[in-house]
Amino acid sequence: MxxxxxxxxxxxxxxxxxxxxxxxxxxxxxxxxxxxxxxxxxxxxxxxxxxxxxxxxxxxxxxxxxxxxxxxxxxxxxxxxxxxxxxxxxxxxxxxxxxxxxxxxxxxxxxxxxxxxxxxxxxxxxxxxxxxxxxxxxxxxxxxxxxxxxxxxxxxxxxxxxxxxxxxxxxxxxxxxxxxxxxxxxxxxxxxxxxxxxxxxxxxxxxxxxxxxxxxxxxxxxxxxxxxxxxxxxxxxxxxxGRQVLYEKNKEKIKTGKTLLEVKGLSKEGNFKDISFELKEGEVLGITGLVGSGRTELAQAIFGVNRPYDGELKINGETVVIKSSEDAVKKGVAYVPESRKTQGLVLRQSIINNISLPVLKQLRNKFKLVDRKKEVQLAKHYVETLDVRPALPERAAGDLSGGNQQKVVIGKWLSTKPKILIIDEPTNGIDIGAKSEIHKLMRKLASEGMGIIVISSELPEVLAVSDRILIMRHGRIAGEIGIGEATQENIMNYALLGPKAEGLYQEEAPA
Amino acid sequence: MNSILKSKEISIAMIVALLSILLTFLSPVFLTADNLLDVIKGNAVLGILAIGMTMVIITGGIDVSVAAVTSAVCVILGKIMVAMPDSPISIVLLFLIGPLLGIALGAINGVLVAKIQIPAIVVTLGMMSIINGLVLYITNGQYLNSSSFPSVFLKFSSFEVFGVSIVILMFIAVALFTWYLLKYTLIGREVMAIGGNKDSAVRVGINFDKVQIFVFSYMGFLAGIAAIAQTAYTKAVDPNGMLGLELMVIAAVVLGGANIMGGRGTIMGTILGVLLLGIVQNGLILARIDTFWQKVFTGIIILLAVSYDHIQYKRSQEKLSKIEVEA
Incomplete structure (x- = not known):
């Protein structure tokens, strides 16, 4: 031996x-x-x-x-x-x-x-x-x-x-x-x-x-x-x-425009309480906190799939009621869910069919049938702009690597031309190279005028993409930090200890 | 062993008991040994098939060709019996030929499902149609009655132990044997495992194809036994006698607590499911309600039972996921 x-x-x-x-x-x-x-x-x-x-x-x-x-x-x-x-x-x-x-x-x-x-x-x-x-x-x-x-x-x-x-x-x-x-x-x-x-x-x-x-x-x-x-x-x-990629803290500033989304006093029993914030054009808002702090529930409420709740939503200054995901899409809100394999993609179907799914109605020809050519064009467009590899729109989504699957999910929701894009754990289980690509993509979308909410547990990621960070804890907003002052440490403090970070709560901080 | 299953069986047993009490008040005839034995005897064929179906459903499969396969074996046995000598060897031969025919037909189902990977519902629907057609072609839809059977078979048909008919004895034997198979043999545990999680099963080295072929062949084997029981019970072969029985078979299994998606199901539960269907039927007869209402009632019971079960399951799942979030 x-x-x-x-x-x-x-x-x-x-x-x-x-x-x-x-x-x-x-x-x-x-x-x-x-x-x-x-x-x-x-x-x-x-x-x-x-x-x-x-x-x-x-x-x-x-x-x-x-x-x-x-x-x-x-x-x-x-x-x-x-x-x-x-x-x-x-x-x-x-x-x-x-x-x-x-x-x-x-x-x-x-x-x-x-x-x-x-x-x-x-x-x-x-x-x-x-x-x-x-x-x-x-x-x-x-x-x-x-x-x-x-x-x-x-x-x-x-x-x-x-x-x-x-x-x-x-x-x-x-x-x-x-x-x-x-x-x-x-x-x-x-x-x-x-x-x-x-x-x-x-x-x-x-x-x-x-x-x-x-x-x-x-x-x-x-x-x-x-x-x-x-x-x-x-x-x-x-x-x-084989190349140096390490994402660092976001420093570039995108010019923000008018307020896209206003959330006022959103509450839902057992999910979240008294949530208020704003999102502007060209802004990436990070929402973090421990798993189970109500982040996903909040996002799903805004997207209209976690109802009913109390409070008020305003989009472009107008009070709106979002009753379903379809409704949300109509009002310019898109939500990329946490689990791309079960909620985001139909794995066995082609990239084309996945991307066109939310907009099939708009792709119909005069006989009210889906126009395959338009569908393929749409998919090709996103495969190219998002750099999905391999760039073969006919391939089943399930054949792609995690990072490329995520790009397809994002493409799918971009096809609805959202003004507000909510992304839940955008790089879960994705390798580092693809992660930083997705981060860049989010910055780019924001610079084109979209308002983006990124929900993530990974602090380096939140720091890399956000302009502003909300920290949730036990269903409430425990704190808000601008990217200038944000560090992993002060975010963790809010997430673990809450707004009164004075040792009132005796919880163990993970390493 | 499994507390969920146990509590489920108890709740079916409770429904059976409640129904029985109700029927006892409604009709003095219900709670007599003769009536109860009749109920069991009348549903023994259903029971034998339901036990085989339990195995199929545990693996996440389905077999809608059971009634057709049973009919086919009945018809072939009927034809053979006419030519058989009037000696006990004929009964032995029946018990050889019947199950073997069933296994052959079941194995075809199994191979198509496992090797060519056609969904079980499609394979067995096709099989059902082919067999039903052939049976009608061979018999012209005509009865074979007892006058043409050797008298040793008629003796066998009326055999009783302490007033319990051979048909019931066959049902009991099948139930015990299958229970043992499922609980104490390797293949039985593999059936449970595959229903629980197919990917895991393949990873731990279980031969998925083999288990699927086994399950369908075993279903065929029991269809062969059921054919003998059916012929003994009716003392005749009616080529149309079992049309639509597959639905009752599946219903009994589902009522018994098996999960149609696989992974859950017990022999005890299925027996209770069969009893429940039998008692409802009997009760309606005793209460002199028209027979066509039986199907309506059966359907309602199935939908209620399965909805209840599914709601319970969803609740328990929700509880589970909540705990994880809080952790």
Missing amino acids: NGYLLQMTNVSKTFPGVKALDDVKLEIRKGEVHALIGENGAGKSTLIKILAGIYKPDPGAKFSFEGKEAEIQKPIDATLKGISIIYQDLSLFPNLSVAENIYIGRDSNKKPWKKVSWAAMEEKAKKALKELGVEIDVHTPVEKLSIAQQQLIEIARALAFDSKLIVMDEPTSSLSAGEVEKLYKVINDLKNRGISIIFVSHKLKELFTVSDRFTILRDGKYVGTYDTEELSEDKLIQLMV
Whole structure:
């Protein structure tokens, strides 16, 4: 043995028309936390799926595991070798008990009429949970657990399989700060036991906290493997994107025009209370605050889909009542929702069909049928101006990377020619290069006279795009800061402590 | 094991109990052993099919060809029986041929659904139409009655244990066997898993195609058993006798608490669903209400039950998401 638990070399994967991986290598030492990093579309998930036995690599790939040559043809091959994958969306069965979820998959290669021993199953599950130091009743159906608990179930499953290598794909994406800390502890424990971990994430800070080494992929190619000490955030980003992009605080000033939107005393039981603000032409207003502070609910109320509420809305100085999303569009308000995959896009349909969706009525010809030519033209226009890649409007939206999907959603709403654009978490799960492109896009739209509201939890992002920042806390506006004075620290203070930031509230501030 | 399912079964059982109490007051005949056994016997075929359908629905599938497949097996068994010797071996042969025919037809459904990935509703609608057409072609729509069956079959049909008909015994056997299969065998757990989350199932190495083919084949197998039960119950083969029964089968499963989207469903629930439908039917007869009202009532019960269930489910989901936001 050469100290490596896993070696994958010469790994290529060709999909019809795309080379997703091109001669990539990945070497994992025993007992290390290894960060696998790259922009969306760099080939991380393809590589992981090959390791998992879900995809077959192109011929020529070589795997060795524990010093021996290995073949992984099916998921069960990986499982039996001791490789467990924890996907971002988890691989759990909500309808089954904790015990079964932990045990499942172990017998996939056995005869179908093999008797299942519930006692053994529960025993194994209890043992695995105990090893993790977690107390969850093994009879509970998984659908009753929180996301953090569900993730622990996945880790327990890996332990129950005596895994030597655990892959965690974006494990912290839906965890709170406290839960993330706990996860780090678990990872440390696993490491101390000699279990290797491949950690996939977009959050650089966290990768530097947990990882011993980094392997970087770019555009399906292997860039390099580095010890954490050799890297800085700047250098890592440079390696990932091959060019220097780091978004910094917005400094340029766009001339603002007349007031577009006036919100006066908006309240909705259990959602938000007494919200008042204005939005001007050419202004980007950032709204931030912790998840659950009522930001999204407020945006949806303005867009007319979270009703009824008290208070008053004025657009262009006129009092309006927005009863539905259709109504909002008519009045020049567009809302790009947080979840592009479920609320923003019809993934299976083409880019064309997605972009034209909100304006189909206007694209009708004299027979009241949709004019396909106009539709294609419209889509082409946005694909070009927003630089959607690949620039193939016929492609299904689901085939695009996250950043490009987001551009399509924005294009879709721009097609309604809004005056007020509300964007909820505009760059969630998008790689850094695409993020800064989307930031630029928002600035550009504002400079063309649009009023933009950006809702985001990511403070650097809020600072990069906003002219003014509202901070929400427990459904109220806790503070307002102009971009001149805004810092991550003072925003966090408002978000955590409220307007009277004098220590009245004794809440823990996340790091 | 699963508290949601348990509470669901209890609520169906409560409805069955309430209805029974009501009917006891309305008609002195209702709460007699004979009447109750008749209700179960009369719905045993429905029950056998509903148990198979529970499996299909748990995986998120549907099979609307069940009644047609059962009819086809009935007709073929009827034709064969005419030529069979009057010896117990004939009964054994029936129990071999019937299920095998059913499995063959079910497997065709399963392969089309799993391998060619045609939606189950489309495959089984097609299958239903083909079989119904062929059955009419073969039989000209005519009855085969007991006079042409060997007398050993008629003896088999009237076999009872402590007054419990063979038809009911078959239903019980099927229920127990399937319950065991679902709870204690690997394939049974894989059926549950696939219904819960298909992607997860594939990731943990469950062969999705295999499970789907199994589920449809098992449905066919039970259709074969149901065909024997049906022939024993009516002592005749009526090629049109089961037209539209598939709706009742699906209704019983859904009433029993199975989720039509997959992932939820139990044998106990389905049995209660069958009983509920049977008792409503019986009650309407005892109350001398015209038979065409039966369908109306059945439909109303299904819509009420499913709406109630869905509203409950949505509420629990809302609760879940609220907690997450506050955390």
